[in-house]
Amino acid sequence: SAQEKYHSGGRTALAKIAxxxxxxTIMPPYTERALKAIKxxxxxxxxxxxILVVDSPGGLxxxxxxxxxxxxxxxNPDDPEKKKPIYVAMxxxxxxxxxxxxxxxxxxxxxxxxxxTWTGSIGVIIPRYDVSKLAEKWDIKVEPLTTGxxxxxxSPFRELSPEERNVWQGILDDAFxxxxxxxxxxxxxxxxxxxxALATGQVYTxxxxxxxxxxxxxxxxxxxxxxLQSQLGLEKARVVSF
Numbered sequence: 001s002a003q004e005k006y007h008s009g010g011r012t013a014l015a016k017i018a019x020x021x022x023x024x025t026i027m028p029p030y031t032e033r034a035l036k037a038i039k040x041x042x043x044x045x046x047x048x049x050x051i052l053v054v055d056s057p058g059g060l061x062x063x064x065x066x067x068x069x070x071x072x073x074x075x076n077p078d079d080p081e082k083k084k085p086i087y088v089a090m091x092x093x094x095x096x097x098x099x100x101x102x103x104x105x106x107x108x109x110x111x112x113x114x115x116x117t118w119t120g121s122i123g124v125i126i127p128r129y130d131v132s133k134l135a136e137k138w139d140i141k142v143e144p145l146t147t148g149x150x151x152x153x154x155s156p157f158r159e160l161s162p163e164e165r166n167v168w169q170g171i172l173d174d175a176f177x178x179x180x181x182x183x184x185x186x187x188x189x190x191x192x193x194x195x196x197a198l199a200t201g202q203v204y205t206x207x208x209x210x211x212x213x214x215x216x217x218x219x220x221x222x223x224x225x226x227x228l229q230s231q232l233g234l235e236k237a238r239v240v241s242f
Contacts, residue, residue, distance in 0.1 A: 015234055016046045017225060019053060019241040022067065026059025026097040031066060037242035038070045041084065048237070049228045050074060050086045052105065053221060058096025061124060061175050068182065071104025085109060087228045089221040095121035095203055099214075100179060103186040110227065112219040113206040120209060122183065122199035124175040126168060129156045189213035 018041040024030045041047045052071065058064070075086040086105040088094075090113040094102055099119055102111055113119060135142065135157050142157040153164040160168075180199055184192045190213050198204075198212055209215045217223070229237050 014046075014236055014238045015048045015232070016044065016238045016240050017228060017232075017234075018044070018047045018050045019239060020050055021053040021055075021241070022098070022101060023053070023055040023091075026056055026063045026067065026101070028063070031060075031063040034067050035070055038067070038074065040242045042070075042074055042082070046238075047084060047240075048234065049232050050084055051221065051224050051228060051239075052086055052088045052102065053091065054088060054094040054098050054102055055091040056095070056098035056101075057093050058098050058100075058121065060097070061179075064097035064100040065178070065182075067101045068104045071101065072106060075104060075106035075109055085228065085231060087224045088112065089219075089224040090114065090117045090119055090206075090215070091221075092117065094119045096123070100182060103182045105186070107186050107188050109186075110217065110224070111215040112217050112221075112224045113209055113215040114220055115206055115218055117206040117209075118203045119206070119214060120198065120202055120204035122179060122195070123201040124172050124179065125201075126154070126172065128154055128160075130159060131156045132158050187213060 020034065020037045020041060022030075022034050041050050071086060074084045077083055086109045088102045088105050088109065088111040090102065090111065094113070095118060099122065105111060140157070142155070144152045144155065146152050150164060150167055153160070153167060176199070180192060180195045183195045184190055187195075194213075198214065204212065204214065206215065206218055210218060225239055
């Protein structure tokens, strides 16, 4: 049918469903690879829908948001003619930033979790160690030269001051509230308050996530592909990995 085949230069090409996989910690250089794959999918006129495969424990806040933003441009573009629905297939783990990027499917996308998937871990962490007692024991003196009082605010060689803790808490709160908003905007069954109730940093099993409205179905990659193909009205389609 015209929906599933395209004629160009005397050749017939089937419509495509693109597989974009994020299977590592979300950080450079893998961020750039994911963004490049999304760009390929957006520019390929034969791609009519995307399956985002997630198997990631999370990663950097900025990188997760970059991937989410570009996925949103596919699933919910300004120009409806450029819309390419996204379904998500979670595998071993889709936690923290892994769950964040899944929100790129938008409120019309579907999220599938395998029966053994771990997801959630909604929250933000800034790792920090305090080795000041160890430095004192070994008579190590640290005297950094800085241009401002907060330049070495995460130094492991001393305790955080109340002022420094307040600065970093503001940064954490900003990132956390953005995460909550992204979920509330893209999960039809969740509002801000219900997301905050789930956002304890806890990891949820697939069944728990389904019960809490965090995912739509328990299923595998092939289920997501079949359902997306059906939604697109394609009797046949090529499934390609970018």
